[in-house]
Each structure stands twice: as C-alpha cells, then as structure tokens.
Amino acid sequence: MQIPYETTARPDTGLYNAKLGIWLFLASEVMLFGGLFSAYVFLRMGSDPGYWPHGLLNVPVGTMNTGVLIASSVTVVLAWASLKMRKWNAYYGYMLTTIICGIVFLTVKLSYEWPQKFEHFGVFLKKESVSKPNYETYLANDKDLGGEERLEITGHLEKMEILRDNKPETVAGENEQEGLSPSKAAEVLQEPNVKLVAYELHVDQQFVDFKNAAHGDKKVDRPHFWQRPPSEESVKIEADDIASASAFFPRHSSYFSTYFLITGLHGLHVLGGVIVFIYFLLFGKKLYLRNPEHMANRVEVAGLFWHFVDLVWIFVFPIFYLL
Amino acid sequence: MAKHVKGYLLVGALLLVFTGITVWLSYVDFGSPKWNIIVAMIVATFKAGMVAAIFMHLKGERVTIWRFLIFTAIFAFGLFMLTFLHESDPIMGTHHAVHQ
Numbered sequence: 012m013q014i015p016y017e018t019t020a021r022p023d024t025g026l027y028n029a030k031l032g033i034w035l036f037l038a039s040e041v042m043l044f045g046g047l048f049s050a051y052v053f054l055r056m057g058s059d060p061g062y063w064p065h066g067l068l069n070v071p072v073g074t075m076n077t078g079v080l081i082a083s084s085v086t087v088v089l090a091w092a093s094l095k096m097r098k099w100n101a102y103y104g105y106m107l108t109t110i111i112c113g114i115v116f117l118t119v120k121l122s123y124e125w126p127q128k129f130e131h132f133g134v135f136l137k138k139e140s141v142s143k144p145n146y147e148t149y150l151a152n153d154k155d156l157g158g159e160e161r162l163e164i165t166g167h168l169e170k171m172e173i174l175r176d177n178k179p180e181t182v183a184g185e186n187e188q189e190g191l192s193p194s195k196a197a198e199v200l201q202e203p204n205v206k207l208v209a210y211e212l213h214v215d216q217q218f219v220d221f222k223n224a225a226h227g228d229k230k231v232d233r234p235h236f237w238q239r240p241p242s243e244e245s246v247k248i249e250a251d252d253i254a255s256a257s258a259f260f261p262r263h264s265s266y267f268s269t270y271f272l273i274t275g276l277h278g279l280h281v282l283g284g285v286i287v288f289i290y291f292l293l294f295g296k297k298l299y300l301r302n303p304e305h306m307a308n309r310v311e312v313a314g315l316f317w318h319f320v321d322l323v324w325i326f327v328f329p330i331f332y333l334l
Numbered sequence: 335m336a337k338h339v340k341g342y343l344l345v346g347a348l349l350l351v352f353t354g355i356t357v358w359l360s361y362v363d364f365g366s367p368k369w370n371i372i373v374a375m376i377v378a379t380f381k382a383g384m385v386a387a388i389f390m391h392l393k394g395e396r397v398t399i400w401r402f403l404i405f406t407a408i409f410a411f412g413l414f415m416l417t418f419l420h421e422s423d424p425i426m427g428t429h430h431a432v433h434q
Contacts, residue, residue, distance in 0.1 A: 081350055
C-alpha cells in the first residue's frame with residue numbers, strides 16, 4: 012500500500028508526515044523528561060543541608076560519554092546527508108559509527124559506571140552522633156572548611172560486626188582487597204536473628220583530606236576531576252550512630268534515586284535508537300534502491316530522535332556529574 | 335550539501351569544546367554553588383540550542399513545527415513553575431522538613 016506524503020510535503024503542513032509525527036512525539040518527550048527534571052529540582056531544593064551529595068560520580072568517564080554521544084549526533088546527521096547525496100557506502104560507514112557510539116555509551120554506563128556505584132558505600136550519621144571524635148576526625152565540621160554540614164561518610168565496606176543469636180561475629184569479604192560487597196552485607200542483615208553492631212569502611216580519600224586540612228581551609232572541599240581510590244584509613248561506625256546506610260543504590264538518597272531513574276530512562280532511549288539504527292543498517296538497502304528519498308526521510312526522523320536524546324544528556328551531565 | 339557537511343562538523347567540534355568548558359567551569363569557584371548552577375545551565379542551554387537549530391534543522395524549519403514547540407515550551411515552563419509552589423506552602427501546614 013502506498014502511504015501518501017512519505018517523500019513529498021503535505022500541502023497544508025508543508026511537511027512530510029513522518030516529520031510531523033516525530034516532532035509531536037518529541038514534544039511529548041519534552042514533557043516526560045521535563046517532569047523528571049522538575050522532580051529533581053523539587054527534591055534538590057527541598058533537601059536539608061548535608062543530604063544532597065556532591066562529587067560522587069566519575070567526571071572523566073561522564074565527560075567521555077558526553078563526547079561519544081555528541082560524535083554520534085554528528086555521524087547520524089552525516090549519514091542522512093550521505094543518503095541525500097545518494098552515497099550509500101558513506102551512509103553505511105556513518106550509520107555503523109553511530110551504532111558503535113551508542114553501544115559504547117551503554118556499555119560504559121552498564122558495565123562500568125553503575126556497577127562501580129553498587130560497590131560504593133555511604134553511611135548517614137544521626138545528627139547527635141556526628142560530633143563523636145572518631146567521626147569528627149574525618150567529617151571535620153569543626154574546622155570551618157566551608158560548605159554544608161557533612162553528615163555522611165562514604166567509602167568501601169571492609170567488614171561488619173554483627174550479633175547472630177546474640178553471639179558476636181565478623182562478616183568480611185572473600186579477600187582483603189575487594190572488601191565486603193554491600194549487597195552481600197545487606198543479604199546477611201536480612202537473615203533472621205542477625206543484628207548489626209558496626210560497619211567498618213575504608214573512607215574515601217576526601218575524608219583524609221578533611222582530616223589533614225588546616226582550620227578554615229575552604230579549598231579542601233572543592234570537587235576533584237579524577238576519581239581517587241578509597242584510602243587505607245578505616246573508620247568503625249556503630250549501629251547506634253547510623254541514620255541510614257546503603258550502597259549507592261536508588262535507596263541511598265533522593266540524589267541517587269533521581270540519578271538512576273533519569274540516566275536509566277535516558278539509557279533506554281539510547282537503546283531504542285540503536286535498535287532502530289541497526290534495522291536501518293541491515294534492512295535499508297532494499298528501500299534505498301526503490302525509493303532513496305523515503306530512506307533518507309526515515310534516517311532524518313530517527314536522527315531527530317537521536318539528537319533529542321543527545322540534547323537530554325547535555326542537561327543530565329552537568330546536573331548529576333558536576334553540580 | 336557539501337557545505338552543510340562542513341557546518342555539521344564545525345558544530346560537533348564546538349559542542350565538544352563547550353563540553354570541556356562546562357567541566358572546567360564547574361571547578362571554578364564563583365563564590366556560591368548557586369552561581370555554578372546558573373552558569374552551567376546557561377552553557378547547557380546554549381549547547382542544546384545548537385543541537386536543535388543545526389542538527390535538528392530547526393533553523394529554517396516549517397512554521398508548523400515552531401507552533402508546536404512554542405506550546406511545548408509554555409507547558410514545560412508551567413511544569414517547572416509548579417515545582418516552586420512547594421516553597422510557598424500552598425496547602426496550609428503541609429510544608430515540613432524531612433530530616434530532623
């Protein structure tokens with residue numbers, strides 16, 4: 012069946028139908044992401060001092076991924092231009108590059124960035140416990156270092172002490188280097204008759220900076236570009252002092268729940284784009300030979316979607332990684 | 335078309351440069367985090383504008399699409415404004431701090 016106005020413009024709108032359709036879809040996408048971004052603004056403005064974390068994401072990796080997405084936006088528009096100039100081979104190369112960029116983006120996100128978060132651990136202290144000397148050493152709220160009051164100690168979980176049927180026991184990881192995986196710790200705590208006594212964690216490097224900082228040194232609280240491994244120093248946090256403790260899962264904080272929701276939804280959009288592009292790459296030749304303009308229009312429309320996904324990331328990157 | 339291709343490459347390069355600038359600016363101390371946020375959002379909006387105008391061909395696009403987008407912008411703006419209602423405690427007595 013021949014669908015009208017797939018290559019020529021409809022006289023009343025001045026557009027071919029698919030283009031009108033994709034723009035309406037993108038308008039609804041603006042509202043979808045707009046809702047999530049405004050939820051982010053709401054949660055962030057409403058968070059009490061000390062409860063909105065900073066500098067927990069890997070900035071160099073995020074920057075690289077931003078570059079990868081921008082590069083893919085360029086290649087997809089070049090793929091479309093190649094079809095307009097009827098150069099199939101150039102189109103094929105650009106489209107393949109776009110797909111590779113999309114896959115690189117997703118791989119970095121799913122196999123590196125997210126799993127790294129799941130191995131990182133944070134403990135929010137009760138307000139009345141923050142000033143206990145062993146925590147105060149690392150939080151250094153008494154040193155006037157600027158910024159909001161620090162209530163959370165982050166790092167890598169080393170081991171935890173528990174009471175199993177009222178008998179003390181230490182749970183450690185498989186080996187010293189890896190430490191105790193937060194998900195395993197959570198599993199143990201789920202068991203009946205198990206009660207947490209204390210977590211012991213290697214604190215992140217920034218807490219060692221706080222410990223060694225001179226009084227009133229405001230520079231020490233500035234974020235770092237390169238991510239640093241956790242220090243060798245460990246701190247023991249008693250169960251009675253803990254307000255909440257979790258790996259960097261959505262339940263850790265409003266920050267991480269919005270982070271995982273928005274980057275997750277964005278990742279699904281990237282995946283959707285990649286699937287469509289793979290379809291164009293594998294099955295596009297037949298349509299191209301029959302009606303090259305129709306094929307070019309398809310690529311343009313999918314490209315518009317892809318640019319929108321890039322555009323969303325342009326906002327996601329600074330608000331989660333940098334600010 | 336060949337001229338357009340050059341333009342696309344140029345815009346791509348500019349976007350990469352501005353990404354670098356965004357990262358760099360986030361480490362500059364503007365006195366308060368609020369200013370860092372404002373500056374970062376201005377740069378991001380500029381980058382998004384470039385993507386929309388050049389890659390998405392909004393520059394020189396048909397008026398039909400612009401009409402849609404104007405309404406989208408108005409509704410999205412309204413949506414963001416709703417967020418600020420929570421500062422004003424519109425339903426009396428529901429405004430409370432969570433962590434205490």
